[in-house]
Amino acid sequence: MQHPSEMNRAGLLCLRRSLGLTVTSLAAAIGVTRRTVTRWEAGEPIYRLNAEALADLVAYTDQTVADLAAVHGPENPIVTYLTDESYRASRPERVVSAEWHQLVAWRAAEECGARIIYPET
Numbered sequence: 001m002q003h004p005s006e007m008n009r010a011g012l013l014c015l016r017r018s019l020g021l022t023v024t025s026l027a028a029a030i031g032v033t034r035r036t037v038t039r040w041e042a043g044e045p046i047y048r049l050n051a052e053a054l055a056d057l058v059a060y061t062d063q064t065v066a067d068l069a070a071v072h073g074p075e076n077p078i079v080t081y082l083t084d085e086s087y088r089a090s091r092p093e094r095v096v097s098a099e100w101h102q103l104v105a106w107r108a109a110e111e112c113g114a115r116i117i118y119p120e121t
Contacts, residue, residue: 001058005051009043015054016041019061020103021096029057029096060094061104068108077115080105086119 002011016026016037023041027034030053040046046054072078080102081087087098105116 003051004046004054004058005048007046009041012046013041015058019057020100022099025097025099026054026057029094029100030054057096061100064104065107065111068104069111069114072108072112072114074113074115077117078105078109079119080116082118090119 004012004015007015016023019026021029023037024034027037030050032050032053036050068078081090081098084098087101088095091101102116108114109116
């Protein structure tokens with residue numbers, strides 16, 4: 001993958017969408033404002049520290065997919081969440097959205113053949 005600091009506006013938009021994040025969700029996940037992400041996607045350059053944070057999020061996403069795929073399978077479903085509140089209540093260690101986790105769960109399920117379920121309420 002091209003480093004985010006070297007991406008053009010189209011690359012940054014596609015990267016955000018590949019992470020399953022809205023502009024607001026990406027901004028929260030890497031600690032910038034919504035307006036900052038919108039500027040990147042309009043063609044303004046991304047500062048090196050922000051590009052590193054984005055690259056870290058991509059790496060975290062890929063590692064989470066691999067971790068889920070390694071421990072789940074046809075007999076062991078992957079749990080994902082309907083709302084940000086339910087996701088963060090279960091996983092407070094990282095500020096990402098339920099939408100992000102749903103994409104991660106789907107990618108992992110594709111790799112390992114697991115079903116995806118919501119937690120019992």
